[in-house]
Amino acid sequence: MTANSSEPPSRTEATTRADDSPLVSVQNLEKYFFENDSLLDRLLGSDPVAVRAVDGVSFDVYRGETLGLVGESGCGKSTTGETLLRLQEPTGGRVEFDGRNIYDLGRSKLNAFRRDAQVVFQDPFSSLDPRMTVGSIVTQPLEIHDVGTKADREDRARDLLERVGLSADQLDRYPHEFSGGQRQRIGIARALALEPEFLVLDEPTSALDVSVQAQVLNLLDDLQDEFDLTYLLISHDLSVIRHVCDRVAVMYLGELAEVGPVETLFEDPKHPYTRALLESVPRASTDERDRDRETLSGDVPSPRDPPSGCRFRTRCPQVIPPADVEDELEQSTYRQIMNLRERIEAREITLEEVGVEGSGRSENDAGEATLAVGEDGLDESEIPAFVETMKDRLLADELPAGHDEIVTDALAELARRNWDGAADRLREEYESVCERVDPALEESGDARESGYRRRHPVACHLYGVGADPTSETQIPSPSSNADAE
C-alpha cells in the first residue's frame, strides 16, 4: 500500500509481522493527579483529592504490532501513553521496555530508552515550535542526544523529510508554511530521527482533514514495515482503530474493559462498554441515530470519585441484578430502582421541595402544594401521599407487588428523614455484584493458554470472571444475558 492511496492500510500483513515477545509490558500502571495539594491548601488544611486518571492498567505491546487504545474523552488514554514513555512519573506499577523497568533506569539507560521510545502528538499546529525551521525541528533530538556532526544531522534530516513525503529542500522553511498533513509529516520525521523502536501515536490524525487522514495513516504503516516499528495508537476514532490496529485495548475511566484482536473485538465485542462504543458510531439513518443516543447515555463519571465495583455500571445497560430479582424485573425497571437509591445516597431529594396535589398547603416553585416537614420528617398521616408522589416522579414503570412494597418501605423511611435506612432497605434487596466487586481483566478456560494474538480478556461480571467468590449472587451466563438485550 502506498502513502498516496486514499484507503487506509490493511491489517492482514501487519498481523503476520508481529513476533511473540512484548517490547513494552505495562503492569498495574497507576497515575493519579492530586488536586488541593499546594502549600497553601496544606496550610488551609484542605485534603488532597486524587484524580485517578490511570488506575491499575496492564497490557503488553508486542514487537512489530500496532496496539490501539480506545475510549471516550477523559478516560485516561493520553495519560497512559505519557506515563509509559516516562513523560509523567507514575503513582504506581511498572513498565518494562525490552525487559527493563523504565522507572528504575539510571541516566545512561534512561537516555537510551528516550531514544528508543518516541511520541507523535495529536496537534501538529501546537507541537512544532513556530520559530524553528523544519531542519532545526528534525535535527533537535539528534543534537540533544549528541548524535553525529552538524553535517550528518542535516543529511539525516533531508533523508527523513524525503522519507515522509516532503522535499529535502524544505529544510529552511517554517511550520506555518506547511499544511496540517505536512506538519504532521514533519512531526513524524522528528519522532523517527533517533531511529526508535517504539512510537506512541496520540491521536495522530484527529486534527487533520478527513482527506489527509488516510495518507498519514498509510505513511505510518509503510514506516512501520520499513523501520520495524512497534506502535501504541491512541484514538477515540473507531474507524481509525479498525483499519490500523492489530489488537485493541478498550479503556474506561482509568481501567481496561476489554482487550482483543481487532476483528474479534469489532465482530464479537463482549464488554457492554465496547458494544455501546461501537453502537455509538454515527449512522446514516435517523432511526439508527436515535438508537445510538440511547445506547451510551450520560457522561463518563469523574475520576475523582469513580463508581464502586465496575466503573461502567452507572451507564451499563446490563447491570446484573441479584438472582431472585433478575426474573421479576426488566433491566430498565431495575435501573430505575438503582437510580432512586443513588439519589437517596447522594441526598439529592429534599423533602421540603416535594409537593402533593390537593393537600391544601403553601406552594413550591412548581406551583404544587408542599407538605409540612418537621424535624423528624413528615407527619405519619402524610407519608402515603409522599410515597405515591415520589413513585410517580422517580419510577417510570409500575412495580410488581413485592417490589412495590420494598420501595414503599424505603420511601417511607425517607419521609421520616432516615436517609440511611431508606438506602439500606433498597441496598439489601437490590445491590448488584457490579457495584460490589471490580471485575478483573481476565479470560477463563482454554483461551488463557492461547497466543496473545487470540487472547480476548474482558473485565465484566457477565463473563463469570472477577466475580466475588463469596457472593451468593448467581451470575448469569453471557448467552442468557444476550437474550435480554
Ligand SMILES: Nc1ncnc2c1ncn2[C@@H]1O[C@H](COP(=O)(O)OP(=O)(O)OP(=O)(O)O)[C@@H](O)[C@H]1O
Ligand atoms: N495534569 C492534570 N491534573 C489533573 N487532572 C488531569 C491532568 N491531566 C489529565 N487529568 C485528568 O485525567 C483524566 C484522564 O485524562 P486524559 O487526557 O489522559 O484522557 P484521554 O482519554 O486521553 O482524553 P482526551 O482524548 O480528551 O485527551 C481526565 O479526567 C483529565 O481531566
